[in-house]
Amino acid sequence: MSDTTIDRATYAELQDTAGADFVKELVQTFLEEAPPLLKAMRDALATGDADAFRRAAHSLKSNSLTFGALALGAMAREQELGGFEAARRPGALEALEAEYGRAAEALEELSRG
Numbered sequence: 001m002s003d004t005t006i007d008r009a010t011y012a013e014l015q016d017t018a019g020a021d022f023v024k025e026l027v028q029t030f031l032e033e034a035p036p037l038l039k040a041m042r043d044a045l046a047t048g049d050a051d052a053f054r055r056a057a058h059s060l061k062s063n064s065l066t067f068g069a070l071a072l073g074a075m076a077r078e079q080e081l082g083g084f085e086a087a088r089r090p091g092a093l094e095a096l097e098a099e100y101g102r103a104a105e106a107l108e109e110l111s112r113g
Contacts, residue, residue: 005106010068020113027111030063031104037063038097041079045087053087054080060100069103072096 015023037060044053061076075096079086087093 005069005071005102006110007068007070010065010070011110014067024111027067027107030067031107034060034063034100034104038093038100041087041096042093045084045093048084050083054083064103067103067107069099069107072099072103075099 011023014026018026037056040056041053041060044050044056057076057080061073061080064070064073064076079092079096
């Protein structure tokens with residue numbers, strides 16, 4: 001796992017605040033909810049639903065930042081604020097999905113201890 005994928009200080013603070021067992025549950029919820037958010041973004045782009053696109057990007061951003069997935073959060077923020085223009089940049093959503101994959105792998109590793 002790359003040390004830059006998840007900000008360790010943010011993750012540790014979350015564990016200190018919420019407890020390691022609860023954070024494991026939160027990670028599992030994030031791993032279940034993020035792929036549908038990514039799909040919602042693609043679907044919204046395909047159907048021209050800018051509000052649904054922004055909502056999905058916003059949720060992905062907020063949830064990512066909770067765990068210290070700073071790069072993923074920043075990329076989702078760019079999509080949220082940039083809307084369809086940002087999403088239509090070549091490779092933008094693919095890069096977001098790839099970063100989610102890295103963050104998911106790192107979170108799974110961290111939650112295993």
